[in-house]
Amino acid sequence: MPPLETITLHLTASSIEAYCNALTRRSATLEKRVAALDALMTFIATQTDAGEQAKAEFAAIRQTLHTHFELAHAALLAERTERLQRALSSHHLPTITTLYSSLSRDAFWTLLGRVVERLEAGQLSALRSWAADWMMAAKQRAKQATPYPDAIDFGAAGIDASEYLAMSDLCRYLGVE
Numbered sequence: 001m002p003p004l005e006t007i008t009l010h011l012t013a014s015s016i017e018a019y020c021n022a023l024t025r026r027s028a029t030l031e032k033r034v035a036a037l038d039a040l041m042t043f044i045a046t047q048t049d050a051g052e053q054a055k056a057e058f059a060a061i062r063q064t065l066h067t068h069f070e071l072a073h074a075a076l077l078a079e080r081t082e083r084l085q086r087a088l089s090s091h092h093l094p095t096i097t098t099l100y101s102s103l104s105r106d107a108f109w110t111l112l113g114r115v116v117e118r119l120e121a122g123q124l125s126a127l128r129s130w131a132a133d134w135m136m137a138a139k140q141r142a143k144q145a146t147p148y149p150d151a152i153d154f155g156a157a158g159i160d161a162s163e164y165l166a167m168s169d170l171c172r173y174l175g176v177e
Contacts, residue, residue: 011044013060020068030076037069081114088115088170089123091130093163100166108166112173124174132176134167 020037027033044061045053052058080099087095100108116124138159145156154164171177 011061012057013064016061016064020064024068024072030072030079033072034069034076037065037072041065041069077111077114081111084111085115085118088127093134093167096170097160097163097166100169101162105169108169109173112170116174128174128176131167131171131174135171135177138164138167 019040023033023036027036041062044065048058080103083095084099086092087099099111103111119127138154138157139152141157142152142154142159145158146153154161
């Protein structure tokens, strides 16, 4: 078997700090910055042998990356929370659906929790009413669009499945059905 060809990387906490700062300046979006930092953390963790991982230098590099990742992740969460709050306030279903589709259910519910905390009682009541009305109208249209008495057809009613799922989760979160 031929010998493995390898390269050696020399990393320090300060070189990682400089890289992360440059990444912050040149990342087009927060999503891309978070993804890049996550990929780098995974790469370093999986490509460093156990002996190197036991060193204080490795811990410093990992902590530097983790700090930058957490800052970027918090900024991304804040930005998405703002977007969701604006979309919910204006009942802008395309933005709600886009955010819903790009997140896990848990992440979407986390954002909803952050938004709901910011709402006044009247705003929350209006949101519940809008969501419940939307769901009732969607189900009614879907029932009318099918030729079968015990079925519903969202597609035939012109209701996008991802919109329905987003609104269904919103209703579930808000406790309206």
